Amino acid sequence: MSVIRSYAVWNNKGGVGKSTITFHLASRYAEAHPKKNVLVIDLCPQSNSSMMLLGGGTIGEKNVLDLCTEALPKTVVGYLSTVIAGGAGAPLPNPFNFVVNVKSYNKEMPKNLYLLCGDGNLEPMAPAISGAAAAPALTPSMQPWVWVHKVFSEFIKNIGTQEENSDWMVFIDTNPSFSIYTELAVSAAQRLITPVNADDSSRVATNAMFILLHGQTPPHPIYGSWTFAAQAQKYSLRIPAIHVIVGNRLTQYEGAATAFKALSDATADTLYTAFKKHPKYFTKKKDEAKNLETFRQAYAVALRDFNTAGVVSAHLGRPLSKMEQGYYPVHGLNVKVNADRVKECSDALDELIKFID
Ligand SMILES: Nc1ncnc2c1ncn2[C@@H]1O[C@H](COP(=O)(O)OP(=O)(O)OP(=O)(O)O)[C@@H](O)[C@H]1O
Ligand SMILES: [Mg+2]
Numbered sequence: 001m002s003v004i005r006s007y008a009v010w011n012n013k014g015g016v017g018k019s020t021i022t023f024h025l026a027s028r029y030a031e032a033h034p035k036k037n038v039l040v041i042d043l044c045p046q047s048n049s050s051m052m053l054l055g056g057g058t059i060g061e062k063n064v065l066d067l068c069t070e071a072l073p074k075t076v077v078g079y080l081s082t083v084i085a086g087g088a089g090a091p092l093p094n095p096f097n098f099v100v101n102v103k104s105y106n107k108e109m110p111k112n113l114y115l116l117c118g119d120g121n122l123e124p125m126a127p128a129i130s131g132a133a134a135a136p137a138l139t140p141s142m143q144p145w146v147w148v149h150k151v152f153s154e155f156i157k158n159i160g161t162q163e164e165n166s167d168w169m170v171f172i173d174t175n176p177s178f179s180i181y182t183e184l185a186v187s188a189a190q191r192l193i194t195p196v197n198a199d200d201s202s203r204v205a206t207n208a209m210f211i212l213l214h215g216q217t218p219p220h221p222i223y224g225s226w227t228f229a230a231q232a233q234k235y236s237l238r239i240p241a242i243h244v245i246v247g248n249r250l251t252q253y254e255g256a257a258t259a260f261k262a263l264s265d266a267t268a269d270t271l272y273t274a275f276k277k278h279p280k281y282f283t284k285k286k287d288e289a290k291n292l293e294t295f296r297q298a299y300a301v302a303l304r305d306f307n308t309a310g311v312v313s314a315h316l317g318r319p320l321s322k323m324e325q326g327y328y329p330v331h332g333l334n335v336k337v338n339a340d341r342v343k344e345c346s347d348a349l350d351e352l353i354k355f356i357d
Pocket of ligand 1: 013014015016017018019020021044046048174175176248249303304305306307310311314
């Protein structure tokens with residue numbers, strides 16, 4: 001029996017580090033767990049994590065474009081359009097016709113890392129996906145909304161059945177807008193990894209996330225019945241629970257330590273208030289969180305600012321483990337990377353990986 005675990009890296013807020021975290025987390029997790037298969041599904045049309053994984057910079061960009069422009073794209077769009085064109089009930093295509101092994105594009109990467117590549121055409125395709133989900137049900141057992149929203153959870157289930165006893169860890173990168181493809185990403189994941197920055201917009205976005213996932217009380221008089229949350233409840237679709245909150249770039253504000261601490265505490269407070277009211281919005285942990293401090297220990301991890309080391313590593317599509325002290329080319333500049341900084345970034349990532357089970 002294969003064991004499959006799936007995480008979406010999601011916050012309803014742009015630029016909090018979703019793609020950077022997906023890149024570093026997937027590559028480091030794969031290195032640390034050579035016996036497991038690791039899959040990244042890039043459900044953001046910006047395809048940033050795909051570009052980093054497939055070599056970074058202009059190389060990664062070209063590799064993504066090549067996959068997107070194949071006759072049958074080896075991307076999320078290739079898979080989605082094949083499934084939707086086949087119609088509900090048609091046999092599902094082999095996931096491996098669409099997934100690529102990252103190492104065959106980027107030799108720095110571990111061989112157990114796979115990618116269902118992002119694709120800019122996800123954006124123009126969105127109305128077609130929404131249209132398929134909104135189609136009337138022709139039989140009681142085949143609900144188009146459920147079928148479309150389960151496309152990627154079925155994909156993940158299917159990839160696990162291709163090889164016996166193969167364990168899969170799946171990370172899904174998302175877009176900050178709650179568009180149809182983000183609904184699909186969230187519906188495919190068992191758990192959420194939620195990056196936050198130490199600012200008010202990040203804190204507010206976490207409340208918006210709960211409303212998008214679980215609905216508003218009382219529901220909006222007009223839109224309330226159309227929402228993802230309402231449909232998910234109607235069809236008993238599983239909603240992923242927050243497993244870990246990643247305070248990202250936390251040392252960015254070192255110069256303004258007091259303001260930073262106040263903002264970071266405010267975000268933790270907001271989340272702890274949600275936890276007290278709705279513990280089911282969060283995964284169950286071994287030790288029950290009884291106060292703000294134990295809540296933080298159970299659910300929050302601090303990822304320091306990666307500074308030059310992490311940013312150069314993502315730009316070059318090179319895992320942190322392959323970064324040595326020295327100068328690296330970044331768009332015509334030679335940028336110095338310090339070994340101590342690389343070690344700090346790797347240690348911070350390992351702290352996050354301890355949460356991933
Ligand atoms: N820990 C970090 N240290 C330093 N820079 C970081 C860190 N995390 C993210 N960044 C930088 O912040 C910017 C935004 O990161 P990223 O693209 O990963 O965010 P995102 O949440 O995926 O954005 P979007 O919502 O547009 O998809 C990038 O320039 C990235 O290099
Ligand atoms: Mg992104």
